Amino acid sequence: xxxxxxxxxxxxxxxxxxxGSRADEHGGYGEPTxxxxxxxxxxxxxxRRFDVQATALTKQGRLAVYPSSAGQEACQVAAALTxxxxxxxxxxxxxxxxxxxxxLKPGEVLTLLRxxxxxxxxxxxxxxxxxCTPLATQTLHAAxxxxxMQRRGxxxxxxxxIGDGATSEGDxxxxxxxxxxxxxxxxxxxxxxxxxxxxxxxxxxxxxALAYKGxxxxxxxxxxxxxxxxxxxxxxxxxxxxxxxxxxPVLVEAHTYRIDAHTNADDATRYRDAEEVAKWxxxxxxxxxxxxxxxxxxxxxxxxERFAAAAExxxxxxxxxxxxxxxxxxxSLFDHVxxxxxxxxxxxxxxxxxxxxx
Amino acid sequence: MxxxxxxxxxxxxxxALKDDDRVLVFGEDVGTLGGVFRVTDGITADFGxxxxxxxxxxxxxIVGFAVGMAMGGFRPVVxxxxxxxxxxxxxxxxxxxxxxxxxxxxxxxxxxxxxVPYAGGIGGVEHxxxxxxxxxxxxxxxxxxxxxxxxxxxxxxxxAIESPDPVVFLEPKCRYWSSEEVTxxxxxxxxxxxxxxxxxxxxxxxxxxxMVATALETAEAAKAExxxxxxxDLRSLSPFDDETVTASVRRTGRAVVVHEAAGxxxxxxxxxxxxxxxxxxxxxxPVLRVTGLDIPYPAPKLERHxxxxxxxxxxTIARLQWNDTPVVAGA
Ligand SMILES: Cc1ncc(C[n+]2csc(CCOP(=O)(O)OP(=O)(O)O)c2C)c(N)n1
Numbered sequence: 136x137x138x139x140x141x142x143x144x145x146x147x148x149x150x151x152x153x154x155g156s157r158a159d160e161h162g163g164y165g166e167p168t169x170x171x172x173x174x175x176x177x178x179x180x181x182x183r184r185f186d187v188q189a190t191a192l193t194k195q196g197r198l199a200v201y202p203s204s205a206g207q208e209a210c211q212v213a214a215a216l217t218x219x220x221x222x223x224x225x226x227x228x229x230x231x232x233x234x235x236x237x238x239l240k241p242g243e244v245l246t247l248l249r250x251x252x253x254x255x256x257x258x259x260x261x262x263x264x265x266x267c268t269p270l271a272t273q274t275l276h277a278a279x280x281x282x283x284m285q286r287r288g289x290x291x292x293x294x295x296x297i298g299d300g301a302t303s304e305g306d307x308x309x310x311x312x313x314x315x316x317x318x319x320x321x322x323x324x325x326x327x328x329x330x331x332x333x334x335x336x337x338x339x340x341x342x343x344a345l346a347y348k349g350x351x352x353x354x355x356x357x358x359x360x361x362x363x364x365x366x367x368x369x370x371x372x373x374x375x376x377x378x379x380x381x382x383x384p385v386l387v388e389a390h391t392y393r394i395d396a397h398t399n400a401d402d403a404t405r406y407r408d409a410e411e412v413a414k415w416x417x418x419x420x421x422x423x424x425x426x427x428x429x430x431x432x433x434x435x436x437x438x439x440e441r442f443a444a445a446a447e448x449x450x451x452x453x454x455x456x457x458x459x460x461x462x463x464x465x466x467s468l469f470d471h472v473x474x475x476x477x478x479x480x481x482x483x484x485x486x487x488x489x490x491x492x493x
Numbered sequence: 494m495x496x497x498x499x500x501x502x503x504x505x506x507x508x509a510l511k512d513d514d515r516v517l518v519f520g521e522d523v524g525t526l527g528g529v530f531r532v533t534d535g536i537t538a539d540f541g542x543x544x545x546x547x548x549x550x551x552x553x554x555i556v557g558f559a560v561g562m563a564m565g566g567f568r569p570v571v572x573x574x575x576x577x578x579x580x581x582x583x584x585x586x587x588x589x590x591x592x593x594x595x596x597x598x599x600x601x602x603x604x605x606x607x608x609v610p611y612a613g614g615i616g617g618v619e620h621x622x623x624x625x626x627x628x629x630x631x632x633x634x635x636x637x638x639x640x641x642x643x644x645x646x647x648x649x650x651x652x653a654i655e656s657p658d659p660v661v662f663l664e665p666k667c668r669y670w671s672s673e674e675v676t677x678x679x680x681x682x683x684x685x686x687x688x689x690x691x692x693x694x695x696x697x698x699x700x701x702x703x704m705v706a707t708a709l710e711t712a713e714a715a716k717a718e719x720x721x722x723x724x725x726d727l728r729s730l731s732p733f734d735d736e737t738v739t740a741s742v743r744r745t746g747r748a749v750v751v752h753e754a755a756g757x758x759x760x761x762x763x764x765x766x767x768x769x770x771x772x773x774x775x776x777x778x779p780v781l782r783v784t785g786l787d788i789p790y791p792a793p794k795l796e797r798h799x800x801x802x803x804x805x806x807x808x809t810i811a812r813l814q815w816n817d818t819p820v821v822a823g824a
Contacts, residue, residue, distance in 0.1 A: 199616055199793055228618075250793030253619045268620045269578060270550065303549035304581065333526035334547045406525045465798045472788050479757065483786050487798060490805075 140355070143346040147358045147390050150365035153418055155426025164369040169433040175216055175364050176424050176434065177442045179208040182232035183421060184446035188453045189231065189245065193399040197457045199250040202229045206394035209364035209420035210326045212236045217371040218294055223284075225264045225277040225295040229326075233296065237263060241449075242456040251463060270301035274310035274323060278384070281314070281321035285381070292320040292378045294371075300331020302345055311352040314384035322374045323349075323386045326361060328393035333406035349386030361389030362420040365427065392418070465491060494677075499669040501643040502532045502608075504677055505650035506570065510540050513568065516654060518545040520555055520572030520608075529574055530610055530669055552582035559605050560589050569605045570654055576611040577620035583628070590659045591634030603659045606650070611639075612703045612753050614667035614800055616793040623790060624754030626702075629661045630731040630763070637731040638684060639663040641705025643673045645728060648681035656684065663730075665703035687734040689741060693723035696747040696810055699738060699764055701727040704751045704801065711806040720810060730760060738764070739771045746777040747813045751801050756784030778814035 144162040152158040167175075186205050192198045204211055207229075215236035218224060226233055234244045239256055246255020247266055254265040264280075267273035277295035284291045301307060302325060314321050325345050329336045342348065349356030355377060359370040367389055374385035392415035396403035403412075428434035469476055469484040476484065496504070509516045518533060524547040527534030536545040548555050552573055559569035573579035579586075586607065594602045613622030629637045636658050640646040646664070653660040682688055690705065691712050700708035705726045712722035725741050727734065742748045748768050750761040761782040768780050783801045791799050 200618060247618060247792075250616060250618065252792050253789075268618065269580075300550040303551045303554070305551060305553050306581070331521075331550050332529065333522045333524070334550070338547055339549050401529075405527075463794055465795055468786065468788050468791055468795055468798060477787075479787055487786075 138350055141350045141353070143344065143356045143358045143388075147360045148366045148370050149360040149363050150369065151363045151423055151427045153423060155423050155430060157427070158363075161366065161369065164366075164373055167365060167368045167372065169428075169431070171216070171368065172365060172424070172428060173434060173438070175209075175212050175368055176421075176428060177445075178212040178216070178236045179364065179421050179424065180442045181446045181449055182208045182211055182235055184450050185235050185241065185453060186232060188450045189248075190395070190399060192454070192457050198245060198248050200398050200400055201248055202398045203393070203395035204229050204232050206415060206420070207326055207328060207361065207391050208232060209367045209424070210324070210361050210389045210391055213364060213367040213371050214294060214296055214324055216368060217375050219291070221262065221289065221291040222375070223262045223264065223277070223280055223291065223293040225267065225273040225293060227267050227270075227273065227296055227298065227301075229298065230266065230296050234263060234266075237261070239263065240456075241453040245457065249457065251461060271297060271304035271306040271310070273297070274307050275313065277321050277323075278310045278314040278317070278319050281319040281378070281384075282317045285320055290379055292322060292375055294322045294324055294375070297323060297325050298331060299325060299327040299329065299336055299345060300334060300339055302348065303339060308348075308352075311349060311354060311384070311386065315353040318381065318383040320378035320381065321384045322371065322378055323384065324371065325386070325388045326391055327388055328391050330393055330397070330407070332397045332401065335407070344388055346386060346388040354384050354386050355382075356386040356388075358388045358390065361391030362418045362423060364420055364424045494675060495672050496643055496675040497670050497672040498640065498643040498646045498664075499530055499532050501647040501675050502650055502664065503534055503536070505647045505654075506533065506536060507539070508677065509570070509651060509654045510536070510544055513654075515566060515568045516544075516570060517562065517567050518570050518572075519548050519559075521548065521550055521574050523547060523572050528572060530666065532608070532664075532669075533572065552579055553585055556582040556585040556590065556607060559607075560585065560593070560603060563603045563605045564601055568654060571605070571607055573607060573609045575617075575621045576609055576623035576625050579607070579609050579625065582607075586629070586635070586661070587632050591632045594658070595634060602657055604657050606653045606660045606662050608662045608664060610666040610669075611663045612665050612667065613790060613796055614703060614753075616796070618793065619790065622796070624752065624785065626663060626730055626752075627754060627758065627760045630760055634659070635731065636660040636684070636729070637663065638729045639665060639702035640728065641665070641668070641690075641700070641702055641726045643671065644675045645681060645726075647675055647677060648679050649684060649728060651679050652684035663702060667703050668706065671706065682728075685729045685732050685734060687725055687727045687729065687737040689723060689737065690726045691722070691724040693721040693745065695721045695745055696749065696813060697723045697725055697738075697741045697745045698749050698751060698806065699725050699727065699768075700751045701730060703753055707801065707803065708751055708806070711803045714803050714807060715810060718807065718811070722810070733763070733767065735767060735771060738768060742768050742772045743775045746775050748772075748776075748780045749783060749806065749809050749813070750780065751783045751806055753785050753800060755787045756782055757787045759784055781809050781812065783809045
């Protein structure tokens with residue numbers, strides 16, 4: 136493949152301008168159907184409500200920690216919507232809304248952050264890998280699993296989510312290289328939200344855009360306005376199709392912004408100014424999509440109300456789930472360390488059992 | 494001055510930066526933010542970006558870059574954000590940081606410090622609570638130290654920065670916020686010495702880092718059982734101060750090693766072996782261990798079952814041979 140065909144567009148792909156009007160930087164990508172966009176909107180409303188609710192629950196001590204993805208809903212929802220049931224998603228700690236959009240239950244999504252267990256769902260059944268905390272490590276797993284599926288003759292793809300900061304890790308670069316060399320059907324989706332905890336993108340990378348990183352590895356690459364749901368969906372749909380057709384991996388960089396702090400425990404005022412945050416708040420992906428859909432008569436006020444009401448019901452279910460403490464069995468600590476508990480673990484289990492009875 | 498361990502570390506960094514132009518502090522979020530635990534708070538503001546700066550997010554990069562900078566005459570003090578996030582740098586640490594002096598027959602040395610907030614007890618989600626000391630102590634060429642008190646945090650970090658050899662500096666994060674009276678004059682023992690934190694005549698508790706405070710608490714509680722417990726704080730895990738430890742065990746005739754890390758293949762095994770080899774004839778009972786379970790570090794809601802506590806240590810002391818009851822080791 137010549138490197139020109141791999142190069143991302145000169146400016147981020149965009150279908151909708153910040154004021155909700157039609158933009159013309161869509162670089163030849165096809166516009167998703169109205170139904171699909173309406174579904175994206177519904178899930179974004181749900182996701183925003185989920186995020187607000189989870190953040191509130193940290194204040195009540197119901198959740199140990201929550202990394203908000205407010206402002207990144209277009210990316211989160213598109214990542215889930217673009218995949219078929221048979222495809223795999225590789226999320227990080229920040230991608231709870233993507234899991235909600237993929238259909239996981241709030242209790243399953245929040246198990247990790249609540250502190251009950253390391254993973255709250257069955258990855259095999261959901262085709263969602265455990266939310267990954269060590270940065271960039273999941274990108275290699277996604278490449279490997281994608282390659283495995285290809286070898287087995289399944290036409291499924293893997294999509295790995297990753298932040299801008301994590302693209303500095305060696306694992307990310309090894310993953311791109313492996314994926315490209317093996318032509319693995321994997322999409323690497325970077326949500327460049329401009330901060331890695333306190334470190335701004337300018338101090339993270341000297342590259343004009345992270346999208347350029349793919350080209351050097353021989354991979355098709357693209358950049359997209361991450362707050363424009365229409366564009367993100369269009370670009371990801373195309374990337375997934377490319378991968379599914381056996382044409383190789385794709386790197387997509389979405390330019391977006393993390394509206395809240397890194398987690399509820401972080402104080403973002405220490406490293407960024409309110410003006411910048413306010414400016415990005417204006418670029419709200421929800422508002423933008425709503426205006427766009429309404430202007431095209433694809434979304435009615437009654438539907439907006441219906442989606443909002445459904446999101447309230449959903450928030451109530453999040454609260455209900457989190458307000459009931461599950462019984463955790465301390466003896467389960469010894470389960471699944473090995474396929475069969477070792478003699479050593481059996482002895483330690485018995486010792487803990489005696490301790491609990493005492 | 495009453496100071497937290499995190500503040501004592503901050504003071505040590507500041508004093509080292511003041512005293513020696515070659516000292517540099519870098520890592521993830523250590524600049525403007527002052528580190529996720531605020532250990533480097535205000536240092537960039539006071540010393541400038543040349544001396545304390547954020548790096549791209551890459552641990553192998555941070556340590557490998559520090560190797561090069563040390564070769565170039567600087568004395569880097571780098572921060573790994575959390576224990577398990579130092580693993581990408583493991584190759585640099587074990588293959589290069591530990592070995593460069595030996596590989597170059599002394600032509601190149603690596604005076605650098607790798608600070609690692611480690612161990613649990615803070616309700617962190619997975620990968621934020623590993624006790625990684627055994628990986629490092631198993632690597633010849635590294636010094637490995639861990640403070641159990643705020644005073645030691647200051648003293649040990651100053652010594653570590655001045656050490657001609659690379660030091661892995663393990664910071665017990667559950668103790669970051671405990672405060673005590675600290676003097677910033679480096680009055681403590683040398684970097685490679687263990688100290689007796691509390692004198693007693695019946696049994697020696699050998700602890701380090703996060704478990705020093707727990708061992709001292711246990712010693713207080715043990716009084717009620719009629720046991721007079723001596724507490725030794727190792728401070729330096731590698732090299733090991735045989736002299737202080739064996740002198741104590743010879744006096745008491747009984748020893749229990751306490752650590753948070755999993756017991757199997759853990760650091761305690763080394764301590765038990767050394768004590769047994771050197772004090773066999775003075776021992777009234779086998780040397781026992783109280784350690785974390787041999788499982789991946791649990792989710793926060795169950796972590797209390799993982800961590801050695803006063804009760805578990807007291808139960809273990811009770812199993813030492815006080816009369817003719819045989820001891821069952823290695824449960
Ligand atoms: C290997 C590794 N190093 C450090 C950390 C600690 N850490 C957690 S999140 C984070 C910042 C990640 O930033 P980015 O990749 O941009 O993702 P975002 O959180 O913005 O979504 C850091 C340094 C980690 N989780 N893993």
